[in-house]
Amino acid sequence: MIQVLLAPFELDFMQRAFLAALVVGGLCSTLGTYVVLRKLSFIGDGLAHASFAGIVIAYLRGGSFWIGAAIATIVTALGIGFVHRRANVSLDTAIGVLFTGAFALGIFLMSRSTRATLDLQSFLFGNILGVSPNDLALVVGLGVIVAVVVGALWRPLLYTSFDRVVAQAAGIQERFVDDALLVVLALTIIVSLQLVGIVLVAALLVTPAAAAAQLTKRFIPMMLLSAGFGIFSAVGGLYASYQLQASSGATIVLLATLLFFASLGVKALRTRVVR
Amino acid sequence: MNENAVEVRNLHVRYDRVIALDGVDFDLPRGTAMGVVGPNGSGKSTLLKTVAGLIKPSDGTVRVQGVAPQKLPPGTIGYVPQIEDVDWTFPVSVRDVVNMGRYPRTGPFRRFSAHDRRAVARAIDALDLGTLADRHISELSGGQQQRVFVARAIAQEPLLLLLDEPTTGVDAATEDALLHLVRGLVADGLPVLMTTHDLDRAPEWFDRLLVVDRRVLADGRPENVLESGAYAGIREHTHTHGHKR
Structure with missing residues (x-):
């Protein structure tokens, strides 16, 4: 019995997968706090889809998928900020315009290609079991970069998320802060692609933070709780997917969704008790 | 000068x-x-x-x-706009908002100094927010909300x-x-x-x-x-x- 329970931890590729899940779950859900508070839920979906153009270009030219995805996602992220400011449209609209454009470019290029079609499945739904030692090093490296940026900017990020105009008047460089958040989001999404894939990455950004928001009215507790939910969903979901022989990305997202509804239930119970 | x-x-x-x-x-x-x-x-x-x-x-x-x-x-510059167009469900207490006044002067990775904490405490006192400091911002009256935003501007020690x-x-x-x-x-x-x-x-x-x-x-x-x-x-x-x- 115990052997069955511990089996996943004995395989090399599963150990790497668990480590990657830990990092990705923690990163996404920590940044997700800002994503939810800034009402940018759409952005995870947007940047993830934008990465597809880079992946296809990398595939056609024989380059690294990581680098292709990174370039496409960061260019789209900064483009979103630029279009939002220049065209004077809402951030949501800018995201909608740019990510569909980038995704369409990926499909367009692939449809014209005569080479064998890319293994789309693994990009759309993730392939955590295929994490190589190099991939893992990249995930951890990017994870450290994201953690350092958030550690440096958490206060201006919080201030501009809450009260942009006054923060700006007080001398906080709100554009720099916005762009830094977008770039860090882009990096996080890229490292998450292998875990949950393009289609489901947005859930890892949004769902744990939304669950945490049900349980606390303070920022730091919300961030910590969100990180806890994110890590639990990613690691627990990966474990469950192994035992259930189901898709890892889908199992992870389902677990996060379950946590969200559980938090909603706890909140409802609490308010009933208080009343 | x-x-x-x-x-x-x-x-x-x-x-x-x-x-x-x-x-x-x-x-x-x-x-x-x-x-x-x-x-x-x-x-x-x-x-x-x-x-x-x-x-x-x-x-x-x-x-x-x-x-x-x-x-x-x-x-x-400490600025208090006419209408605070903020999300009142945002997860911050009165003290959290007043703390923000110090953020422009707090460098990356720095903790609040004794001076930062004093400036916040003085601003909270000056606007008589002591008993409300740990309340969530959604639990305030209009006048109290206005005092919180003025307190934040004062805590900033603007010129x-x-x-x-x-x-x-x-x-x-x-x-x-x-x-x-x-x-x-x-x-x-x-x-x-x-x-x-x-x-x-x-x-x-x-x-x-x-x-x-x-x-x-x-x-x-x-x-x-x-x-x-x-x-x-x-x-x-x-x-x-x-x-x-």
Whole structure:
């Protein structure tokens, strides 16, 4: 019995997968706090889809998928900020315009290609079991970069998320802060692609933070709780997917969704008790 | 060092085709409370936002401490807008919001210094928010909310304080507390620029009063400006042009 329970931890590729899940779950859900508070839920979906153009270009030219995805996602992220400011449209609209454009470019290029079609499945739904030692090093490296940026900017990020105009008047460089958040989001999404894939990455950004928001009215507790939910969903979901022989990305997202509804239930119970 | 905290010269602000300010000139010396009055749509809020560096002049210049507002060191300008357009469900307490006043001066990876904590504690005391400090912001009355945002601006220890109609829609106790606070800050040398609709109490609040209707119609001691009838004049004149663009 115990052997069955511990089996996943004995395989090399599963150990790497668990480590990657830990990092990705923690990163996404920590940044997700800002994503939810800034009402940018759409952005995870947007940047993830934008990465597809880079992946296809990398595939056609024989380059690294990581680098292709990174370039496409960061260019789209900064483009979103630029279009939002220049065209004077809402951030949501800018995201909608740019990510569909980038995704369409990926499909367009692939449809014209005569080479064998890319293994789309693994990009759309993730392939955590295929994490190589190099991939893992990249995930951890990017994870450290994201953690350092958030550690440096958490206060201006919080201030501009809450009260942009006054923060700006007080001398906080709100554009720099916005762009830094977008770039860090882009990096996080890229490292998450292998875990949950393009289609489901947005859930890892949004769902744990939304669950945490049900349980606390303070920022730091919300961030910590969100990180806890994110890590639990990613690691627990990966474990469950192994035992259930189901898709890892889908199992992870389902677990996060379950946590969200559980938090909603706890909140409802609490308010009933208080009343 | 220049004795004027703010110098505005020939300031024009246009939004697309609407002219909000059409050649405004004035100086705000240190240790002076200056009131800005004018009818709705006269450009009062635009004037404050331009001095805060939130709007770029279409023409003319704004200088704060001798430089353009955007080039000031972080934490120089404390601004309290007329309507705080914030998300009241945002997960912050009263103290969290007042803490934000220190953020522009807190470097990356730095913890709050003893000085930061003192500045926050003083601001919370000055606005009598001690018993509310751990409340969530959604649990406050309108007057209490206004006090929180003023406290945040004070905690910042700004070199210029901009208040956009801070007394509109607040209770009498809050208004008196704000008056007392502003006069104390001005006595300590802080320059304050504040818009208001309350002409009757202008002499209590301000050392100087600026009457603005897209340009400066009067500038002087509040008693003199009110006696001159400059404001009564524009009130009528507003009815005739107020709806025109």
